[in-house]
Amino acid sequence: MTADLVVVGSGFFGLTVAERAARELGLKVTVIDRRHHIGGNAYSETEAQTGIEVHRYGAHLFHTSNKKVWDYVNQFTTFTDYVHRVYGVHKGEVFPLPINLGTINQFFRANYTPAEARALIAEQAGELAGTDPENLNDKGIQLIGRPLYEAFIKHYTGKQWQTDPKDLPAGIISRLPVRYTYDNRYFNDTYEGLPTDGYTAWIERMADHPNIDVQLNTDFFDEAQPISKGSVVGNVPVVYTGPVDRYFDYAEGDLSWRTIDFEEEVLDTGDFQGTSVVNYNDADVPFTRIIEPRHFHPERGYQTEKTVIMREFSRFAEKGDEPYYPVNTEADRAKLLAYRDLATSEKDVLFGGRLGTYKYLDMHMAIGSALSMYENRIKPHFTGGAKLESGGVDA
Numbered sequence: 039m040t041a042d043l044v045v046v047g048s049g050f051f052g053l054t055v056a057e058r059a060a061r062e063l064g065l066k067v068t069v070i071d072r073r074h075h076i077g078g079n080a081y082s083e084t085e086a087q088t089g090i091e092v093h094r095y096g097a098h099l100f101h102t103s104n105k106k107v108w109d110y111v112n113q114f115t116t117f118t119d120y121v122h123r124v125y126g127v128h129k130g131e132v133f134p135l136p137i138n139l140g141t142i143n144q145f146f147r148a149n150y151t152p153a154e155a156r157a158l159i160a161e162q163a164g165e166l167a168g169t170d171p172e173n174l175n176d177k178g179i180q181l182i183g184r185p186l187y188e189a190f191i192k193h194y195t196g197k198q199w200q201t202d203p204k205d206l207p208a209g210i211i212s213r214l215p216v217r218y219t220y221d222n223r224y225f226n227d228t229y230e231g232l233p234t235d236g237y238t239a240w241i242e243r244m245a246d247h248p249n250i251d252v253q254l255n256t257d258f259f260d261e262a263q264p265i266s267k268g269s270v271v272g273n274v275p276v277v278y279t280g281p282v283d284r285y286f287d288y289a290e291g292d293l294s295w296r297t298i299d300f301e302e303e304v305l306d307t308g309d310f311q312g313t314s315v316v317n318y319n320d321a322d323v324p325f326t327r328i329i330e331p332r333h334f335h336p337e338r339g340y341q342t343e344k345t346v347i348m349r350e351f352s353r354f355a356e357k358g359d360e361p362y363y364p365v366n367t368e369a370d371r372a373k374l375l376a377y378r379d380l381a382t383s384e385k386d387v388l389f390g391g392r393l394g395t396y397k398y399l400d401m402h403m404a405i406g407s408a409l410s411m412y413e414n415r416i417k418p419h420f421t422g423g424a425k426l427e428s429g430g431v432d433a
């Protein structure tokens with residue numbers, strides 16, 4: 039085995055580490071992935087009947103305020119000027135999201151000024167106004183008041199997480215802006231767009247280096263494969279981006295994850311919903327949202343006879359399902375601490391990415407965190423002989 043570094047997982051975290059180590063340090067890097075394709079959850083492909091690019095593991099919107107990450111990713115792709123906007127259906131009516139002055143005035147059938155709307159929401163937040171609660175339920179009420187919380191957050195979150203919002207961390211909802219203007223951009227970030235030639239072209243360019251050897255359909259825990267946990271750990275430095283509990287054979291118990299079932303349908307219409315994402319915020323609709331991927335790329339001039347849509351159904355992941363979102367209850371956090379302890383004693387194994395650190399990372403965060411791991415740990419080890427401290431990364 040000739041690799042200087044083995045990377046388990048070809049998602050954005052793993053590929054960023056591999057690209058830097060190969061290009062900047064000239065290391066030979068072997069990247070393995072259990073799937074039949076590279077790119078992890080950001081992988082996309084062309085839907086055969088419509089010619090429309092479909093994000094295979096759910097809609098992926100790129101956005102960041104991190105200039106270092108933006109400069110890094112622009113080496114591999116240009117970005118379109120797509121700006122993400124989301125609408126939500128509540129009681130048969132369509133509202134702009136995230137909650138903004140347009141949502142508030144439509145919901146209350148009013149013509150409030152920004153100051154009047156602020157005062158109203160503060161009143162409706164009651165005793166939680168101005169506080170900084172730690173759970174999603176109280177944080178949601180504190181941010182937008184009880185009536186809007188119950189209309190747009192409570193049931194959607196219930197469907198998405200199947201966990202009482204009181205047991206979910208406030209951070210999940212703090213991701214969403216609340217605005218007292220009519221601005222309904224979904225993200226607040228400085229840079230935003232979609233890769234002009236699609237995600238897979240971007241991902242392939244990252245892996246396109248003579249020192250990077252990608253081996254697909256290769257599971258790190260299948261000891262019959264030449265590159266497996268048993269044969270590699272302790273002999274070659276490893277960056278592991280699969281689920282941390284799986285690495286330790288679930289010794290400290292299973293971490294809980296949420297997965298999504300996608301129901302894809304090709305329809306004989308050029309436009310199903312007039313926009314890329316519509317959320318269904320009420321409890322009586324079983325899916326959380328409908329994605330219509332043609333609207334991610336209006337500049338492409340796709341044919342107009344057919345469109346493709348995906349309904350998303352969320353549920354707890356069982357073993358064998360794709361683990362998409364860490365649920366992160368208190369019990370999970372206790373298990374995670376135990377796994378972190380175990381990780382520090384694994385010789386020359388670094389844990390990274392969404393699955394390896396059990397963190398809700400967006401693409402730009404996964405890439406930023408991989409760049410830090412490379413600069414702070416991998417590069418000093420290979421260029422100056424610094425000890426490769428095992429364990430996780432702080433994203």
Ligand code: FAD
Nearest residue numbers: 047049050051072078079096098099258280391392400401
């Ligand atoms: P992943 O992409 O999950 O890659 C991990 C890889 O490891 C996978 O390819 C997996 O097959 C491989 N692997 C796991 N176990 C093994 C094993 N035993 N052996 C070999 N290989 C293994 N981010 C955004 O910025 N914007 C969005 O709009 C957005 N939407 C999302 C929607 C969904 C439904 C999901 C699930 C994620 C979304 N993300 C979004 C997050 C984005 O997917 C992640 O930030 C990014 O994929 C993280 O990359 P990663 O490398 O950490 O993990």
Ligand code: UDP
Nearest residue numbers: 126190191192194195198210211213214317
């Ligand atoms: N959320 C909600 N209603 C919405 C949109 C979002 O309650 O209409 C909550 C929900 O708990 C979700 C979180 O806000 O998990 C973050 O939303 P985001 O759109 O970022 O979720 P993701 O795209 O990551 O699934």
